[in-house]
Amino acid sequence: MCGIVAAVAQHGDVRASVLKGLKTLEYRGYDSAGMAVFAEGSLEVRRKMGKIANLEAELDRNELPASNIAIAHTRWATHGVPADRNAHPHIDDQQKIVVVHNGIIENYLDLRALLAEKGHEFHSDTDTEVLANLIAYYRTQDLDLHQAVRKALSKVEGAYGLVVMSADDPGILIVARLDSPLVVGVAEGESYAASDMPALLHLTRKFLILENRETAVLTDRSQTIFDVDGNPVERDYLHCDWTPEQAEKGGFPHFMLKEIYEQPDVLARTAFDRFHDTEGDVEFESEFSLTNEELGQFERLRFMAMGTSLHAAQLGQKMLGQLAKIPGETLNASEFLYSPELEEGHTLTVVVSQSGETADTLRAMREVQKRGGRVLGICNVQGSTLAREADDLILTHCGPEVGVASTKAFFGQVTALYLLAIRFGRARKVLDADAGRGYLQDLRELRHHLDASFRPEALESVKIAAKYLAGIRSCLFLGRSMQHPVALEGALKLKEISYIHAEGYPAGEMKHGPIALIDEDFPIIAIATPGITYEKMLSTLQEVRARSGKIIAVAAIGDQRVADSADYVLPVPAVPELLAPLVTIVPLQLLSYEVALALGKDIDQPRNLAKSVTVE
Numbered sequence: 001m002c003g004i005v006a007a008v009a010q011h012g013d014v015r016a017s018v019l020k021g022l023k024t025l026e027y028r029g030y031d032s033a034g035m036a037v038f039a040e041g042s043l044e045v046r047r048k049m050g051k052i053a054n055l056e057a058e059l060d061r062n063e064l065p066a067s068n069i070a071i072a073h074t075r076w077a078t079h080g081v082p083a084d085r086n087a088h089p090h091i092d093d094q095q096k097i098v099v100v101h102n103g104i105i106e107n108y109l110d111l112r113a114l115l116a117e118k119g120h121e122f123h124s125d126t127d128t129e130v131l132a133n134l135i136a137y138y139r140t141q142d143l144d145l146h147q148a149v150r151k152a153l154s155k156v157e158g159a160y161g162l163v164v165m166s167a168d169d170p171g172i173l174i175v176a177r178l179d180s181p182l183v184v185g186v187a188e189g190e191s192y193a194a195s196d197m198p199a200l201l202h203l204t205r206k207f208l209i210l211e212n213r214e215t216a217v218l219t220d221r222s223q224t225i226f227d228v229d230g231n232p233v234e235r236d237y238l239h240c241d242w243t244p245e246q247a248e249k250g251g252f253p254h255f256m257l258k259e260i261y262e263q264p265d266v267l268a269r270t271a272f273d274r275f276h277d278t279e280g281d282v283e284f285e286s287e288f289s290l291t292n293e294e295l296g297q298f299e300r301l302r303f304m305a306m307g308t309s310l311h312a313a314q315l316g317q318k319m320l321g322q323l324a325k326i327p328g329e330t331l332n333a334s335e336f337l338y339s340p341e342l343e344e345g346h347t348l349t350v351v352v353s354q355s356g357e358t359a360d361t362l363r364a365m366r367e368v369q370k371r372g373g374r375v376l377g378i379c380n381v382q383g384s385t386l387a388r389e390a391d392d393l394i395l396t397h398c399g400p401e402v403g404v405a406s407t408k409a410f411f412g413q414v415t416a417l418y419l420l421a422i423r424f425g426r427a428r429k430v431l432d433a434d435a436g437r438g439y440l441q442d443l444r445e446l447r448h449h450l451d452a453s454f455r456p457e458a459l460e461s462v463k464i465a466a467k468y469l470a471g472i473r474s475c476l477f478l479g480r481s482m483q484h485p486v487a488l489e490g491a492l493k494l495k496e497i498s499y500i501h502a503e504g505y506p507a508g509e510m511k512h513g514p515i516a517l518i519d520e521d522f523p524i525i526a527i528a529t530p531g532i533t534y535e536k537m538l539s540t541l542q543e544v545r546a547r548s549g550k551i552i553a554v555a556a557i558g559d560q561r562v563a564d565s566a567d568y569v570l571p572v573p574a575v576p577e578l579l580a581p582l583v584t585i586v587p588l589q590l591l592s593y594e595v596a597l598a599l600g601k602d603i604d605q606p607r608n609l610a611k612s613v614t615v616e
């Protein structure tokens with residue numbers, strides 16, 4: 001939520017590279033944007049409500065002076081409506097300190113009242129303007145800039161990712177973080193800061209990751225990190241293996257479409273190097289330190305995540321249940337905090353998050369650790385909070401996901417969970433090597449099966465169904481067993497980007513209430529692929545037809561029985577049941593995309609959403 005980019009360079013003008021970085025971060029928030037520079041002895045700020053394009057237009061009209069130091073921000077509103085005056089950067093009333101901030105300062109009203117008593121004036125509704133004034137206040141109290149920032153932060157309750165620039169301290173940026181991501185980028189004669197690594201990939205792939213409550217002083221030739229007590233801290237560099245091209249659209253009209261098409265490669269990147277074919281097993285990297293003995297001792301699994309990652313987690317629970325015969329439950333991470341504090345015992349908690357920065361998920365992970373439990377993280381972002389704090393880690397290697405509606409990350413998570421199920425199954429001796437090899441081979445073959453989902457005839461079926469769906473107001477997605485989480489995910493995708501109301505249900509539940517909705521204007525999207533649930537899904541289709549409901553069915557290529565019952569068919573290749581979610585999700589992602597396209601919606605940046613939800 002909210003994106004920050006900042007730069008200080010020995011030579012040249014950093015405005016263009018900061019703006020480019022900011023555009024890469026637009027998925028984090030897009031209700032206003034702004035930039036500030038220091039030039040000719042003073043701070044200059046430009047800010048505009050709306051997307052970064054509006055800021056660019058403003059910068060064309062009212063150019064910022066060239067500068068070797070700049071900070072910028074794209075906002076997802078927390079305090080104060082989207083408006084020019086609430087956009088960041090925020091500057092103090094003496095025009096000395098300018099700040100960009102992610103997160104929420106919870107005690108800002110108290111601090112604001114204190115500062116008002118001292119004569120400070122405020123021009124926005126934000127918590128961040130209070131912070132700028134608080135730092136400015138301490139800067140006048142015989143403290144240097146770094147000390148003033150630390151002093152101000154000691155008074156603050158809440159969360160922050162922060163960059164501060166001062167009129168009286170040219171060439172210095174102070175950065176700080178608490179429960180809101182912030183990375184420092186390092187290059188020859190240049191230092192950068194950003195909320196996410198993709199914002200800086202066009203400038204560097206060498207990073208320093210700040211921990212909670214740390215601050216850093218950046219100049220054009222140094223990056224010094226300090227702990228909460230102000231002592232310098234040594235930190236190893238993180239070399240990011242993402243490329244700048246991965247954070248670009250690469251000829252696709254939208255990131256979401258590009259990311260859907262990337263899924264066969266995600267399968268290869270997340271899985272294939274981890275196959276241990278002779279053993280019929282999986283080898284994770286060193287961040288996964290669970291031994292066979294430890295895996296064998298767990299008696300239960302608990303999966304936790306939010307949103308799309310929660311749906312992947314639900315599939316993980318089913319896969320682990322089937323291949324490793326270990327019971328599990330899946331919880332919405334935001335609800336875990338309210339669960340009774342029971343003994344963790346022999347429970348392994350698997351926490352799934354694309355970004356590794358989702359506040360609800362991190363809070364739940366820390367609660368498990370506080371209760372003495374062990375956490376395995378499944379995450380896409382190297383160096384993220386989850387990646388650093390989980391006791392063990394599996395990275396999904398999807399590359400940066402930019403589209404706000406998650407697609408390839410889900411695919412990578414489900415793939416990683418399937419690998420985990422094999423690893424667990426082998427370690428617990430539930431699977432022998434032959435069986436393990438079989439499951440690995442199924443995954444290898446899936447890559448070729450996936451091609452069928454992108455063939456012209458498959459894409460055409462999606463477009464035809466989307467044309468119909470674009471005209472309806474509400475619908476149900478139905479699936480059973482392995483396809484139930486896919487139904488939930490299909491419904492989430494549709495509502496997120498087309499704003500059509502959609503709910504996912506286990507198909508068996510339909511008769512217990514939702515069936516009341518069905519008439520000739522109310523469609524269901526049913527996943528009716530081969531397997532143990534097939535006949536029951538056919539019965540469900542009949543029940544819908546008997547009430548004149550329209551049916552869009554995801555079915556195996558050439559399945560005439562389903563085709564005879566459905567109005568529209570989205571064909572998918574027939575694959576083993578455990579892996580079927582990875583093929584059935586593809587036409588559902590494409591369906592949402594095509595519906596949103598037909599309705600002229602903003603596909604990559606749907607209203608009210610932000611990619612990384614860093615507030616609870």
Ligand code: F6R
Nearest residue numbers: 307308309353354355358405406
């Ligand atoms: C939906 C979507 C969200 C995220 C959720 C968790 O398309 O992207 O539902 O899945 O906010 O995010 P991560 O996986 O980053 O923890």
